[in-house]
Amino acid sequence: MAKPFVELEAQIPDLVKAKSKIVVRSSRMNRQLEQYVLGLITNILSEVGQSQFVEMLYTISKELTINGIKANQKRVFFEDEGLDITDETDYFKGIKEYSKKFSEKMADEYGKRCLARGVYVQIKFHYCLDGLLVEVTNNTPVIKTEEVRMREKMKKSMGYNDIAEFYMDNMDNTEGAGLGIALIMILLKNEGVDPNLFRIITHADRTVARVEIPFNDNYVSFRSAELAEI
Template structure:
């Protein structure tokens, strides 16, 4: 019944063309279903239901990235490691790499909630296009930002995920496969990957932004102030 109520509420919001947002601390099946339902209603309402699967896959990857980034900060704090210190960062990532991939986020819900490490998805849309922004309440460090730029730049040069995986291994934080996957998927639905951006904001958050134009009248926020990337 709760999911039915959510679906009904989202349907009403979309019909009224109102922006909305969803916030969570840990990613679980309930959150995934709600986000997928929201994406389905928005894109189907404007006659682009064929994009739902691809867009949801991209958004889910970014939700995973956001929750993992938040958990990383909890682990660094609990182990008294300075995430802004490059040596400590490398030490921590070597120690936590496998744990971050296998962790039960629900076990860390109290710490994530008490420290305010949330993830929030914001939807804006019109007949001209859709903008989805995934915020997590922790800014990237300079090292994280640098590595991300490198991953994005490299991903733009490839047309298939297999080639990227073979040639661009990354021993510290994986092969950047999620970033590359998003770039490839956007290319597959003929959306310019330049509409995908990640950066720090002036509000002590990191934002990943996906923009999907439907018409030539769509106005991108790629050049707006306050977001690097």
């Protein structure tokens, strides 16, 4: 039986002191999950003496989680409508219907449907005195059309230092996820963190969004380790 959030929140300080890796899993975003994630981030960064990153890391974690949950709910919506999300005709038909029908009430309902079907988002925090990694995984793959769009937004975001400027320049062709990607990269740049430490990794059965924050020059990023193996 799942523990209530009040009980889980009370355990956060001890959990953070005892572990260097913490994983949270959910099928929907609500105020309770937001508060729990904020509590985790606040305690983790306090533990490693980097509390100045709380607001940025919470914003990034929340944005990635919402994007992952929406992607999962969209896929379930397509299934329920009898549409093939990988078919171009069905995709554009489904996106139009999804945009027209979806609401906050439906988001809660589709969160329950995702849970029943084993569709979820997993948030992992891995941290030490040298740096921190937050990795958000949703256990559904991204389709090629949306992956291309995400890569374009990431590339375009490199040229901006202000989210309002990005929005004004791209307001005709930026959906929520695209704006979120730009926000993350601009936040990292403004905190002096290399935006290349934000990655989206696609697999046949899942999509992984990863952000790393070095605290000092001793931190060896996962990205550096991966490049060294090539």
